[in-house]
Amino acid sequence: MNIIKLLGYIERIGDRGISPTRISRNTRYVEKVINILRKYDLIEIHGNRYRYIYLNERRLKLYNLLRQVELILSEGGEIKLEKISDKKFISKKEYAPEILIQSPSFLRENPWLTILSKRGRE
Amino acid sequence: MRLKYKLFSKLHLQLFYEEEARRLGILDEWREAKKTIVLFKPIVAKYVGYEYHIPYGLNYVNFYPNIYPEPIIVNDSLQDEKFIEYLLLEIPRILGKQRKPIMVDIVDKFSKNINSGYKYSFNILERIGYVFKIPVIVIGDDNIAKIYDKWRSMVVKIENKLYWVL
Numbered sequence: 001m002n003i004i005k006l007l008g009y010i011e012r013i014g015d016r017g018i019s020p021t022r023i024s025r026n027t028r029y030v031e032k033v034i035n036i037l038r039k040y041d042l043i044e045i046h047g048n049r050y051r052y053i054y055l056n057e058r059r060l061k062l063y064n065l066l067r068q069v070e071l072i073l074s075e076g077g078e079i080k081l082e083k084i085s086d087k088k089f090i091s092k093k094e095y096a097p098e099i100l101i102q103s104p105s106f107l108r109e110n111p112w113l114t115i116l117s118k119r120g121r122e
Numbered sequence: 123m124r125l126k127y128k129l130f131s132k133l134h135l136q137l138f139y140e141e142e143a144r145r146l147g148i149l150d151e152w153r154e155a156k157k158t159i160v161l162f163k164p165i166v167a168k169y170v171g172y173e174y175h176i177p178y179g180l181n182y183v184n185f186y187p188n189i190y191p192e193p194i195i196v197n198d199s200l201q202d203e204k205f206i207e208y209l210l211l212e213i214p215r216i217l218g219k220q221r222k223p224i225m226v227d228i229v230d231k232f233s234k235n236i237n238s239g240y241k242y243s244f245n246i247l248e249r250i251g252y253v254f255k256i257p258v259i260v261i262g263d264d265n266i267a268k269i270y271d272k273w274r275s276m277v278v279k280i281e282n283k284l285y286w287v288l
Contacts, residue, residue: 014175064286067174103139104245111235112242115203116145116210 009033010042010062019052133160134214137249142210164255167191167223169277172284176223176257177274180248182267183259185279186227193223193259205231206239209246217254224250227261237269244270 009023020030034053037043042059046052107113130148135155143152167176170188194216200208213224226247232239244260251258257274260266267276276287 064174067286103141104241106238106241107139107141107245110238110242112203112206112239113141113145115206116142 006036006040007062007066009037010059011066013043013053013059014063023053130155131214131218132158133218133253136160137210137214137246137253160253162221162255165191165221165223165257167193167257167259169284174277174284174286176259178255178257179251179274180244180258180260180270180272182270182273182276183261183278184263184267186261187225187259187277189223189225189257189259191222193225193257196224196226198227201231202233202239206242206246209243209250213250214254217250217256221254221256223257223259225259225261228266229262240266240269248272 012018012023020027020034023030023033034043034045037053037059038045042062043053130151132155135143135148135152136158138146138148138152140149140152143149164178166178167189168174169176170190176189194213196205196208196213217224224247228240228243231243247258247260250256260270267273278285278287
């Protein structure tokens, strides 16, 4: 598949996801597009009967790059990206479970916890 | 002795760690609430004038952005204990009535135990973002950006231009 077409579908899916019918009414064509996007590990699909195509973190990076290209084109000038962090995006799966289940180690000796004992009771 | 905060919603209780619930004296309610899972559809915000969406969780900016939908702006004068207390005990109550993005200028929020204060604040805000599925926009300088390492997005303004940091 033409790379421009592929980027076009990434743009169309956006960062909120879309239903397959938004790609095309032609189901065969939709399957073809989905298979290609899957092959490049760019999407997640949720649901069986009513499917919904979602971004994954890899695709989100591409999508953000597209936004920058759009910015460069719209401003007509050269843009240098300031890099202030090498940290990677983290996936929703990594992000979700650990936060609420286990308190982080820094909290055990954290002096700020003591205010809760004071504020909880009068 | 009586609880200052007599009632916590199930959603609010889900935010707490066991240690926090113990210190607040609400361990039984907390255990009960933890049996329930509340799932919200995420709220996605955007920077006004830019087609860039802000996902739920912690997002970093180094300027005061215009956000849509209109966010809850954390009172800038809050510091130290009052700031922590506001994040953990007040914001979830406000969000319980209406979910909205949160915007907080995090610079100079602590006069003592600075590092542990910031770590704890980010931890609380991260939990709020996850439980309520709302974007939390943290405004700070480069040093603030480096304290936390799981930003969902980073947008910086340099010489009046926005840059998305990957």
